Amino acid sequence: MRDNGSSTGISLSLPVMMLCLLIGISACSTKGSAPVYNRAVSPSQQGVATASNNKPVNPSAHRYKSSRTYYLVQPGDTLYAIAWRHYLEHEHLAAWNGIKAPSYSIYPGQRLRLKPPEVRKKRQRQPLDTTPVKKVVKKPQSTTPVVRPVTKSPPKPTVAKSVPLKKSVATNQKKRVKLAWRWPTKGRVVQTFSSSDQNRKGVRIGGEIGQPIKAAEAGRVVYAGGGLVGYGNLVIIKHDKNYLSAYGYNRKLLVKEGDNxxxxxxxxxxxxPHSGGQPVLHFEIRKQGKPINPLPLLPRK
Structure with a gap:
């Protein structure tokens, strides 16, 4: 009986297995395939992907370049102040606008160009050659040889080599002279320079109200006043062709423009900077119109 039961179970399970196999084959042979869903990339993800492929942008690449093309002169403006405000060299600004040195005179309402004018190249037309063409007539060659007397060329005169004159000692010393900066006042540096922050174009030196501010190098005062926003009472000194220094947030100015x-x-x-705030000096050095870090130029304390 056990054997019969086992054979019966096997015989019953075979049809079930065949049925499952047929169902599976029919499902696989059905036309079409499983649905595929394309997940769209969101705009934010797409922006991240694009940004990862692009090179990082340097925020300070065009930081010290004026975005304006023209400036309208206001009462109290000077050429040095306008050049300082727009990070330009005053000599370039004067040349672009036909302003002559050393007075650099400007007037209110005058429109100044803040960028060099575009130079358009003109096409040069080649002039037509109108010279008449001469006909060359060949002369008959003579059969008799021509005997020419042999003459010796005269000796070339000897030219003494010119010895370059030595430059004067004063000229050599003038080229060797370098600016030797000194600290403009006593105190601790409370804010350092940063090339990536427009609010930190110089250093701030803490001190006390009324403490003396001194010229960091010899030069000529080219600006003294309070017309530049963000600097308070400001003094700008020109030291040579390349360097300017500035002294801001002063309570009282003791010099005027033109003083040596x-x-x-x-x-x-x-x-x-503000009434009741901490007394500080804003000290700034610019080379060819661009702010630089003054600390490497100052002596160590």
């Missing part, structure tokens, strides 16, 4: 200063001369008394 020696290194260490007192130019102002220390003030503060």
């Amino acid at each position: 200063l020696a290194k260490g001369d007192i130019v102002a008394h220390m003030g503060s």
